[in-house]
Amino acid sequence: MSATPIADHALLSDCHSSALVDTSGSVEWLTFPRFDSPSVMARLLDDHAGHWSIRPAGDFSSTRRYLDGTLVLETTFHTPSATVVLTDALAMGPDNEGHRLGRDVPHLLLRTVTCVSGADELEVSYAPRPEYGLVVSLLSETPGGVTARGGAEWLVLTTPVPLSLTRGTGVGRTRISAGQTLYFALHRSTLEETPAHVWAEDEIAAVLDRTVDAWRSWSTLHQSYEGPWQDLVHASGRVLKALTFQPSGAVVAAATTSLPEGVGGERNWDYRYSWVRDASLTMEALWVAACPDEADDFFAFMATAAASGVGPDRALQIMFGVGGEHDLSERSLPHLSGWRDSAPVRVGNGAWGQQQLDVYGELLGAASRLTDQLHDLDADTRRFLSALADAAAVRWREPDQGIWEVRGAPRHFLHSRVMCWVALDRAVALADVIGDRSRVGEWQRVRDQIAETVVREGWSDTAGAFTQYVGTDALDASTLMLPIVGFLPATDPRVLATLDAIEERLTDERGLVYRYRTEDGVDGLAGEEGTFLLCTFWLAQALAMAGRAERAREVFERAARYVNDVGLLGEEVDPATGELLGNFPQAFSHIGLVNAAWAIAEAEQRVPTG
Structure with a gap:
């Protein structure tokens, strides 16, 4: 073992x-x-x-x-x-x-x-x-x-x-x-x-x-960030670059397979593939931690990998092999005992066949952030970006497996709907880059419809917060993205209430944030998991955007103390032992660190001195 x-x-x-x-x-x-x-x-x-x-x-x-x-x-x-x-x-x-x-x-x-x-x-x-x-x-x-x-x-x-x-x-x-x-x-x-x-x-x-x-x-050419935790941000930028597959522009979620989210449990997945979500957020984090000269390659890779089509009648596949492969069929390796007997060890990832509606927003969000790096997009890539918005406009009402790739029943996850809103909002802003202004009116109409629906159906008076999916009072850390993506101001009373609810009821004794409570059974898996470093960094980022810079620093430091001796982070932290869990190193965690540090730097610059 x-x-x-x-x-x-x-x-x-x-x-x-x-x-x-x-x-x-x-x-x-x-x-x-x-x-x-x-x-x-x-x-x-x-x-x-x-x-x-x-x-x-x-x-x-x-x-x-x-x-x-x-x-x-x-x-x-x-x-x-x-x-x-x-x-x-x-x-x-x-x-x-x-x-x-x-x-x-x-x-x-x-x-x-x-x-x-x-x-x-x-x-x-x-x-x-x-x-x-x-x-x-x-x-x-x-x-x-x-x-x-x-x-x-x-x-x-x-x-x-x-x-x-x-x-x-x-x-x-x-x-x-x-x-x-x-x-x-x-x-x-x-x-x-x-x-x-x-x-x-x-x-x-x-x-x-x-x-x-x-x-x-x-590093010399690309890493110019100067601000709080500069060394950690630069180290994270190098990690994100290291997880980039240069021949295609793909970005893997982590370097390993089957390091568990809970010791001895079944939450063991292969992360050596290019998730649309993770890769898009990596591009955005590199905008802070390093000049993302990979942007052109990445969007060309995505357009090519999804060349079989995406649009109102065909969902975007949520992940690909690093060479653009579609079939990532999952299998177990019974001859391997797993890290600390955490079996099964898996290769491939069954999530490739899931519907996850948030990916449209992540891709178009990255394109919006990286506009200055996207030079002379070819016609196929422009059509691809336009098709992403059209797909979000039609599919946003459908249930899906959501950002956490639940293996239970699909649901109307709040985060998925918010990211469809992001897809349309950014497509409107990118209309000239995409080269398609004919769809702007429709994109704006559906964007506003999504916003009204999310606010009406996503808030729970009982929970005193925005919740995981329509019809539940369960909390989910993904609602921290509402202010981060600009859906609502971070100072909106409902957002502030959600931040407080998550900090009070979705954290462990160390103050680290869970994705959600596994006992609610939404993910269809047995056992428990650790707290999520990405979600803790999200909380720090949202607090900074809300003007709570000092509190944001405290939350950031809670998560950053789990950086190992050479600056690497796993996916989760074991609530009992404080050990890192999950595949390693984890792009998501380093993305969270970079974005939270940048948000805190921005917040502290806004605080008047003297």
Whole structure:
């Protein structure tokens, strides 16, 4: 059973695929060549599903950081006799500066070990397990390294430490002394590459330097936010960039699958796909945390992925594979025990077949925010944006599964209707960009009709707040979006009452916000879940917009204290233990952090001084 805390991991990304490395120097998750590819290493989900560890052989403690402006990880091991630094990165290609981060990457995991002082023994353990641990690779020695064949994978490990190979696992030890550096690399090769390409020390050093420079170039060109929690905002911007699939412009919701929303429960989902909602909100957050030069690519990706049509008679699919794939059929992997025995482990995601009406508003909201970055939209993309508004205008009265993708019965969720209002409101504002003014009158008429209906049917006198869906008194954190998207002013008495109700009745003892109360049974699933970091940041953002900047800061700090040692957030927090839960790192949480920090900065600028 894998039990390492989720927060003990750090993300590596080449904007194609991802790896997670824990505090002891073990790669516990690795996918090649895409985020959603079958894992090569997945000890995160089962002890037998693969890893690659480089660590001191005896007792040690460790600290770690990302090199400034990068996602290149530096772990420092402190032993009784030495200080050793491990540097990890997924390599960037030769032309990856500025606007080109993630182009033509070599699918190469780099690892270097430098002894800063003293001397000690290192231990290396290498166990590739392709296809989510189903395949035990055949390992063979090659000069300077080890090849691994198994399933569809042909991996070449460059290692200066000779490994003893037994049953698909290589282990070895070596002594390292002050001033010495060891160079390792794991390359996803092709079967045609014969002999296997083992990387020379100078090649590894050069590619690592190039990767550091590429990240720093991107950060320097794109990250200009200056305000409260600047370091956290910039780190979140890099995380959001790291979750972008460069070849298509898609954005994944998280780097992992099946890390649970409740320990031992069934709320375990695959988040390595591009949700329209999450990706659109990522584009908006990048507007704050980094210049979103990906905007053109993202909207082109969405228009292409949805090329089969969207409109009044055809709903927009709510998520796609990173290459634009539609069929994301869900299945379980019974051979994996799951993190802390949280089964089932799933790949694919059944939500791809759901109707979620909020996606029209999220896409058009992102387009509105990013107007300055959308240059010379092609005719297909303009038609696509216009069709989104038409679909919202017709479908807004229909029940759906909502923002939280409930697996119970569809309902008339308030948030979905509000986001249909957003779709039409933004389409009116974007009419000239879209190139279609003929629909403006109809869009305005339906927008106003939605607004009247939401206010009439969404408010509950009993709850003293806007509620989850029509006909209930249950609270839902998604109603915090009413002021955030501009549906009502944050100072409206009904909005203020809703903020108070959520803070009083939808939070845990730490003051973190639940999405909703699972005991109400709306989501059709057994068990409980943690508090949602995104929702807590929403509360901070809404409080800031309401002029309660000091209170907003308090709420922000509650959520921000769960950032791990390298600036990463999961999806949820366990109410009992305070541990991070859910897939990791979670784009939603970093989006919430960025937007809340920006809203607080804006609110504090409005407060008169003197």
